[in-house]
Amino acid sequence: MKKTTLILSILSSISALTYADTVDLPSIQVKAEQKTLKAKMTEASTATKGLMQLKDVPQTVNVIPQEILKEQGVTSIQGALQNVPGVGFSTGDGQRDQVSIRGFNSVYDNYVDGFRDDAMYYRDLSNTERIEVVKGPASVLYGRGSAGGLINRVTKKPMLEPLHEIDLMGSTLGQRRAQFDLNEPISQTVKARLTGAVENSGGYRNQAFLQRQAISPSVLWDISDKTKLLLQADYLHDDRLADQGVPMDPTTKRPLQLNDKVFLGAANAKQVGDTDIEVKSATATLDHEFNNAWKYHGVVHGYTYSLDRQFSNASYSKGVISLVQSRRFRNEKGVSTEQEISGKFKTGNIEHNALAGLEVSHQNKDDQIFASPAAYTTSINQIVLPNWSPISTNTAKTDNKNNSTTTGIYLQDLISFTSQIKMLIGARYDNLDQKRSGLTVKTNALTTYNRTDNKVSPRVGLVYEPIKNLSLYASYNQSFQPLSDALTVYNNLSNLKPTQTKSYEVGAKWDITPDYNVTLSAFDTTQNNILQQDPADKTGQTAVVAGEQETKGIEVTTVGNITDQWSVLAGYAYLDGKMTKSALSTVPVGSKAALTPKNSANLWVKYKLNDHWYAALGGKAQTYQYAAPDNALRLPGYAIMNAAVGYTSDRYDIGINLNNVFDRHYYISAHGLSSTGALIGDPINAQFTLRYRF
Secondary structure, eight states, X not given: OHHHHHHHHHHHHHHHHHTTGGGGSOOOOOOOOOOOHHHHXXXXXXXXXXXXXXXXXXXXXXXXXXXXXXXXXXXXXXXXXGGSTTXXXXXXXXTSOOEEETTEEOTTOEEETTEEOOSSSOOOOXXXXXXXXXXXXXXXXXXXXXXXXXXXXXXXXXXXXXXXEEEEEEETTOOXXXXXXXXXXXXXXXXXXXXXXXXXXXXXXXXXXXXXXXXEEEEEEEOSSSEEEEEEEEEEEEEEEOOOOBOEETTTTEEOOOOTTOOOSOTTHHHHSEEEEEEEEEEXXXXXXXXXXXXXXEEEEEEEEEEEEEEEEEEEETTEEEEEEEEEEEEEEXXXXXXXEEEEEEETTEEEEEEEEEEEEEEEEEXXXXXXXXXXXXXXXXXXXXXXXXXXXSSOSEEEEEEEEEEEEEEEEEEEXXXXXXXXXXXXXXXXXXXXXXXXXXXXXXXXXXXXXXXXXXXXXXXXXXXXXXXXXXXXXXXXXXXXXXXXXXXXXXXXXXXXXXXXXXXXXXXXXXTEEXXXXXXXXXXXXXXXXXXXXXXXXXXXXXEEEEEEEEEEEEEEESSSSEEEEEEEEEEEEEEXXXXXXXXXXXXXXXXXXXXXXXXXXXXXXXXXXXXXXXXXXXXXXXXXXXXXXXXXXXXXXXXXXXXXXXXXXXXXXXXXXXXXXXXXXXOSSSSOOBEEOOOSEEEEEEEEEO
16 A cells, blocks of 8 residues: 555655646647568667667567557566577576577576666566567677577657657456556756556465555756766565466376366465565666767666565475475576767778677576475365465575676677678676575575686677668577576585687568568577586585587568558567587486477557557467476477457547457466476457547
């Protein structure tokens, strides 16, 4: 109640500010140029740290603009990434956004406006302008990261044109959500924007609930025509059912067959089976143009994160379901800064678009786990869930602390030898110092781990444009991921090298018409030094970096307007991901990568009946996938279809979405690291959106 009151108070303040003395300002007639769908999705900033046409980027980048998010009624990262081929979904332990990209776990690879956002929570999209997914290694600009790629949310910024928009959303599955977007020019040089959401929703699964409050104020000050200061803040509180799906049936190697609504956990899950998260952040950005060629970009970003997660781990054997209650606390805080200089210059007839940057960051991460002493069992024939009391937090089962400091220096240059031949080259040097301690209360043993890694991450790419509307490219990228980031603490952590990833990619980007684009890429990505439990240590306390995984694949995406009435967003990915080296008998060489269907496709086709009405049809399909690297739990393939109809006007929009039209039964995600946690997808459901502008 206090958080809702705070949001209403801020809204009232903004409203008062809007209609106070500022009402006498002359009306602003500037109208932002409306970009086509193809234009919105063929330029991005994440891959090069500067807005650039994707035809000049020798790497695959997928963009999901706000237009698509609105048409599909999307409010989550997972919902948005249904539009991106080559992405697999994890349950994230019922606490976080987690995906695999091109067959590689990307749990730490979330970013916001180019800053690392690796805290483990579900992001809200009320303040998101668009989402950009960079495929392949990106350490050249962002430092440590996974092999598959990264996800960057680009936030909404204050604009010159006023905007007052409120959305009301509901569904047959119990969604009840309101979100707002208020933008107001306070003066000719100062603009303010406030976005946010309030949600109190149910869900398809028994006991499902989601209570969420989000608010994000921002102010943009044009200090001069060449200098701008942007101040942003963000607050999110998210409390939801900690649903980890169903375990594997050992006899069938398939998800345990239960009623789809059955939740395996406490009968009083809202009190002792929830994930309660609070995230706060603040950012200050200063941009200055020295002249038409050279620019400065400086950012300072800080955040805090807290988690109180009460959850149940379920297992099944011979007609008996076992539930083990646990509780986990995580507390994080971090601060980072980026200082960049970019500019254009010539050496003879060769044009350069150069970037030089310095990043310094520090993070503190504390993690505590508490567990109940005994498992609760119930018969599968008559499931009776326990009423648990909250777990005592007097003594922790484990207590880990991780402090890390990163200093990175990076250089990049887009070299235009001619209008047809361009080369993107770059490199980054990282010094990553980590100090970690792990306390095992059972043995009262405190172990400390210190490790410093110095890594260089290069990138080189060549782009050739034989004709104006076609670009061919080839690229080589490297990345690394320090194993000290792993949640599991092994005794020999200080001696474990980072993973090392190398990726080769070739592709073509073709504007068939000015408003329609097709992109094709083929790639070969290998990650070595993968962490595995030492098979020679029966206690499970040590690890080896003996694993290696390779993914070879092809991706095709197409986006744009076929005619003035028809637009399309579609993609297909073929991924052959498997272990090429392993020290574990449970994960032998040849095992398929987790959460990586060999074939997957997505589609969204929209038809504009006139200036107001539209209809859309789309969906997602994929072949079978495995829940974990041991390939024990296999999830069947599926195909689902979604439909939408909408009405738009100057004042209001109405959207009706029908999801999973044919009511297909499918598993949308699994754990990713263990053969458990198969989570059922939503059945057929209708969603309604009313968007009002005033």
